[in-house]
Amino acid sequence: MTDLDKTAHDTVDAGSSPAAAGTERAEGAEGLDARLVVDRGGFRLDVSLTAAPGDVVALLGPNGAGKTTALRALAGLVPLTDGRLRLDGVELDRTPPESRPVGVVFQDYLLFPHLSALDNVAFGPRCHGASKAAARAQAAVWLDRMGLAEHAGAKPRRLSGGQAQRVALARALATHPRLLLLDEPLAALDARTRLEVRAQLRRHLADFEAVAVLVTHDPLDAMVLADRLVVVEDGQVVQEGTPGDIARHPRTDYIAHLVGLNLYKGRAEGHTVRLDAGPEITTTEELTGPVFVTFPPTAVTLYRDRPTGVSARNLWRCEVTGLETHGDQIRAGLAGELPLAADVTTVAAAELGLHPGAQVWAAVKATQTHAYPA
Structure with missing residues (x-):
């Protein structure tokens, strides 16, 4: 057996019965119940994950946040320093990778x-002991499910990126895992293929009856594929919830940037929020105490000169720090009284004469802000 074969045997196709490794199943416990504590040099991961059968959970976070370490800990490739790892009531933290009912x-x-x-x-x-004929028969069924029956005889080098992804998924599912781990499964695909394969993967995950954990840095992959998001920064969970809740109520700058919102923290008194660092923002919500305030870059209107017909309550003098194409618009980074991002059309950017160092006024209507308790 080659090193590559052994890697796949110990990870991608793990799936022997945990009972064979001397573990016992707790009555009435199904799904994933884990607290993953891993110390590696100066980095400490401490992430709790729970999921019921049929759930798809996405681990989302910046590079170096600990997402892949968490995935490898679930697969048994990284030992836990502390915590627990239970799958369907079975303790797995001391079970070798090849004996875990896990597909990767x-x-x-x-x-x-x-x-x-x-x-x-x-x-x-x-x-797992199937005869060659039985194993190939099962494989044929899975390839047919993936729409790859006609490529059964092809070697990987003759497959497209999307086809290779589906073969890898079929290989992981053929062992009927109770935990499916997906490590950036769409990252190697070009934009057009990713769109198609993402839709196919969503259908396959919807039919998967056990727990699936997806690691990604792509917010669209997470929003489309997962039932619940767990956002990890610096080895810690900073926010978790449904994709809709995360998108509406970001609680860190990373999440706000991910979902395309300007985010600020301050203290509310009625409709006025005094920011921790910066001016006041007038909102439609009436709140008291610590709050977050968000608004999208599209809600920002830029002016070359101070506008006379605009309320000064949400009006700030800023300097353009950078410009970049964002879809069919131009996104301007602004610093000054209130650091923010603003989206304008190409025509508006030209008319305003936007360039790094340009002085502008930024206005946001109170009705386009959203405040919620911190």
Whole structure:
């Protein structure tokens, strides 16, 4: 067995019964219940995850946040320093990777280059004792489900990125895992292929009856594929909830940037929020105490000169720090009384003469802000 074969055997196609490793199942416990504590040099991961069968949970966070470490801990590739790892009531933290009912789809798929698509998928059932004929029959069924029946005999080098991703997914699912781990499964695809494969992956995950954990830095992948998001920064969970809740109520600058909002923290007294660092913002909500305030860059109107017909309550003098294309608009980064991002059309940017260093006035209507308790 080659090193690559062993890697896949120990991770992608793990799926032996935990009972065989001397563990016992707790009555009435299903799904994932984990607290993953891993100390690695000066970095400490401490993340709690729970999920019921059928749930898709996305771990979202910036590079270095600890997402991949958490995934590797779930797979058994990184030992826990502390905490717990239970799957369907079975303690897994001391169970070797090859004995865990876990399937993994890696970012680069790790397909065996010397095997056909059919034999790549059949590898897992073969490792679990199925005959060659039975394993290949199961693999054929999975490839058909993935729409790849006609590519069964193709080697990985002859597959497109989207096809390779589906073969890797079929290989992980062929062992009937109770936990499916997906490490940036769409990152290697071009934009057009990603759109198609994301839709296919969503359908496959909707049919998956166990727990799926998706690691990604792409907010769209997370929003489309997951039932619940767990946002990790510096090894800690900073926010979790449904995609809709996370998008409406970001609680860190990273999340706000991810969902495309300007975010500020301050103290509210009625409709006025005094920011921790900066001016006041007038909002439609009437609140008291610590709050967050958000508004989208599209809510910001820019003026070259101080406007006379605009209320001064949400009006700030700013300097353009940078410009970048954002979809069909131009996003301007602004510093000054209130650091913010503003989206304007290309025509408006030209008329305003926007360039780094340009002085402008930024206005936001109170009705376009959103305040909520911090």
